Amino acid sequence: MVVTGVDPARRKVHEINAAPAAEYARLLGKPAGQLDPFTFAAHPLVVKVANSSV
16 A cells, blocks of 8 residues: 555545545455544554655
């Protein structure tokens, strides 16, 4: 996945792979309406900047 749209001040992702952030739900096999903090905790994203993970 590549994050392609963000609001850094609010720490929100709006696009993944140039699609609405609900793409995250699709990739998890869940309806977008089921995304909640527990889903993100169970399936965290890793950010890779250059050659290091953040």
